[in-house]
Amino acid sequence: MNVFRYVSDLGDLPSALGEAFELKGDRFKYHDRGCGKTLLLIFFNNSLRTRLSTQKAAMNLGMNVIVLDVNQGAWKLETERGVVMDGDKSEHLLEAVPVMAQYCDIIGVRTFARFESREADYGEEILNQFIRYSGRPVLSMESATVHPLQAFADLITIEQYRRKARPKVVLTWAPHPRALPQAVPNSFAEWMRAADVDLVVTHPEGYELDPRFVGDVRVEYDQMKAFEGADFVYAKNWSCPGVTCREDYGKVLSRDMAWTVDSRHMAVTNDAFFMHCLPVRRNMIVTDDVIEAPTSLVIPEAANREISATVVLKRMLETL
Ligand code: AN0
Numbered sequence: 578m579n580v581f582r583y584v585s586d587l588g589d590l591p592s593a594l595g596e597a598f599e600l601k602g603d604r605f606k607y608h609d610r611g612c613g614k615t616l617l618l619i620f621f622n623n624s625l626r627t628r629l630s631t632q633k634a635a636m637n638l639g640m641n642v643i644v645l646d647v648n649q650g651a652w653k654l655e656t657e658r659g660v661v662m663d664g665d666k667s668e669h670l671l672e673a674v675p676v677m678a679q680y681c682d683i684i685g686v687r688t689f690a691r692f693e694s695r696e697a698d699y700g701e702e703i704l705n706q707f708i709r710y711s712g713r714p715v716l717s718m719e720s721a722t723v724h725p726l727q728a729f730a731d732l733i734t735i736e737q738y739r740r741k742a743r744p745k746v747v748l749t750w751a752p753h754p755r756a757l758p759q760a761v762p763n764s765f766a767e768w769m770r771a772a773d774v775d776l777v778v779t780h781p782e783g784y785e786l787d788p789r790f791v792g793d794v795r796v797e798y799d800q801m802k803a804f805e806g807a808d809f810v811y812a813k814n815w816s817c818p819g820v821t822c823r824e825d826y827g828k829v830l831s832r833d834m835a836w837t838v839d840s841r842h843m844a845v846t847n848d849a850f851f852m853h854c855l856p857v858r859r860n861m862i863v864t865d866d867v868i869e870a871p872t873s874l875v876i877p878e879a880a881n882r883e884i885s886a887t888v889v890l891k892r893m894l895e896t897l
């Protein structure tokens with residue numbers, strides 16, 4: 578595997594899930610696979626889980642790890658070609674990427690949507706420069722439009738807890754004070770469609786996700802109706818994807834607190850498990866009682882980030 582962005586990059590999904598459960602049983606099973614190999618993790622944005630779980634995954638495989646926080650101690654990077662660099666940016670990505678590639682075998686990149694232009698974000702301009710100019714396998718650790726390590730961990734979690742062959746999974750929008758990317762809901766929808774689940778998406782009007790990720794999945798604008806009989810509730814805020822109205826891309830269109838997932842919502846489900854990728858703002862996205870209930874999977878879900886990253890890195894090491 579040379580690039581990890583989409584579910585299709587993983588190849589056969591059941592075999593990847595099989596490997597994930599094998600690694601859950603023994604996370605050090607392939608502890609010599611990465612011997613003498615170096616993983617470089619580059620963060621343009623903050624992270625707790627991705628930073629720790631991806632490093633842990635690399636260590637499970639015997640790799641060395643280097644972490645660079647671009648905005649803390651490195652030179653500020655220009656990303657657009659043709660710019661006269663007379664501002665605060667001292668170095669261009671076109672030099673920085675091949676330089677960074679000299680010191681590693683695999684590169685992970687976190688680079689959120691910037692909301693400056695839908696075309697730039699949905700064109701994955703930063704991640705693609707790493708793919709194009711590094712000559713190394715590259716994995717998205719949440720880039721502008723996708724968060725595949727999260728979606729893979731979410732799928733492992735659903736596999737682990739499902740009580741029926743084809744569970745009803747509801748992806749619900751919930752309010753948040755700031756504009757957030759669509760990467761998590763995009764990948765979640767994409768990966769759930771590839772898995773055998775009954776997916777329903779619910780959000781206020783204007784929050785329609787990009788069809789390349791949601792396909793023709795059922796969208797239910799009545800949140801309570803969507804929750805009926807759900808086996809899993811996956812909450813997430815996202816800003817306007819700009820699908821129905823391009824000018825609104827990246828905007829906060831609703832702050833409606835009626836969408837906060839609370840016990841009233843959970844009561845109409847099939848005793849659903851609650852999921853969120855974290856970090857979560859309590860009593861905006863979800864109430865204290867729902868996230869603290871025994872049916873809340875937020876911690877096992879975060880634990881599975883180590884597993885998804887171990888599977889992905891193992892497969893990248895195999896193709897070096
Ligand atoms: C980010 C997002 O919504 O994409 C990261 C989630 C994993 N969340 C925040 O910035 C709060």
Ligand code: CP
Nearest residue numbers: 624625626627854855
């Ligand atoms: N879920 C997730 O990716 O968390 P971080 O932003 O803390 O890495």
